[in-house]
Amino acid sequence: MPRVHWAGTGLSAIPGLRDLLAAGRSVTVWNRTLETARAAVGDLTDDIRAFTPEALEKALGPGDVVVSMLPADMHVPLARAALARGAHFVSSSYVAPDMAALDGQARAAGLSLVNEVGLDPGIDHLMAHLLVEAFRAEGPKGPDLALSFISYCGGIPKEPNAFRYKFSWSPLGVLRALRSPSRAIADFAETRAERPWHALSQYQAPLPVPETFEVYPNRDSLPFMAQYGFDPSWRVRQFVRGTLRLEGWAEAWSDVFAEIERLDGAEGEARLAEMSRAFWAAHAYGEGEPDRVVLCVGLKAEAGDQTLWHRSWVLDAWGDARGSAMARLVSGTVALAVESVLEGRIAPGVSAAPADPALAHEWLGRLSGLAQHLSEVDHLENGR
Helix, strand or coil: CCCEEEECCCCCCHHHHHHHHHCCCCEEEEECCHHHHHHHHCCCCCCEEECCHHHHHHHCCCCCEEEECCCHHHHHHHHHHHHHCCCEEEECCCCCHHHHCCHHHHHHHCCEEECCCECCCEHHHHHHHHHHHHHHHHCCCCCCCEEEEEEEEEEEECCCCCCCCCECCCCHHHHHHCCCCEEEEECCEEEEECCHHHHCEEEEECCCCCEEEEEEECCECCHHHHHCCCCCCCCEEEEEEEEEEECCHHHHCHHHHHHHHHCCHHHHHHHHHHHHHHHHHHHECCCCCCEEEEEEEEEEEEECCEEEEEEEEEEEEECECCECHHHHHHHHHHHHHHHHHHCCCCCCEEECCCCCHHHHHHHHHHHHHHCCEEEEEEHHHHCC
16 A cells, blocks of 8 residues: 655644544654654654655655655655655645656656645645636636736734734744745736835735735746636736735834845845744744634636626635644645545646646635635625
């Protein structure tokens, strides 16, 4: 029987791992610190081993699945180890160029290297694929249509605070992201922002009780137009994948932004590390303090000033007795990908979250049990 080799038992990894173990899957758990892994899943398994890349590769058999919940620089080495041993690979991270370069080898070997199957990226991809599929099947046609696509996701505190944010892991990644440029489409033209707060706007999420958030573009949105199946002939007014924050976030973080603008080089990195430690001490989630995740993905078609078609998927989840919302959604999606690979439902090669409508609907149906709210909204039908 194929075996799952799950590497990494950090906070975002546990719920999905426990689901696979509870379902009776054959799982070997790998972690650098055995005590941490035993505390997390030792009640469900005693097959917990000390992680090294060499030890994991040696344990692999044909048809096994390697899951990397480790830092991003470990994904490609573990994917290569999987290929060498005839095994599949799954991670929640973005497809890096070195990972994409393994596509031909994976296809030739009949092996699936699946990435971008967490929350964002991951669940957002499922929603985007279904919206584009629905628009192609039933949306209006014509050369005068203008399409607008948005995808906003954010982890935010369930109980708002003065800082308008809480950290569930090291703040260093968040601080580094604030130094990253972004690219999107607005008003039919490519737009670039050197810093997120240069492109900040407001967005009213179509939750059961509508709620306004601050949003900004994240990374480079443009390659996802092809990934989501946008026709090159479509007139695109807006296309943005971005981050969502509580109202008042930019004001609360204004001093942080001002300092980040001044940082540079090695001294800048050292200062970011210092800021990260201070933020972790002051703004980390406390024991049992609930987090919240909001994800909204929408597609709208307009002709002139008339909206002809407008749909959104919306997810709202928060921490409860089952643990944090972020951990449930990230690792729960990874676990679904593992199951789909074991069942032969994901094609060989390097891929992201599935575009197949049946599989996307199935995953969202199962993920709905991990959120307090997940639904598709027809704005024209609902009058908003």
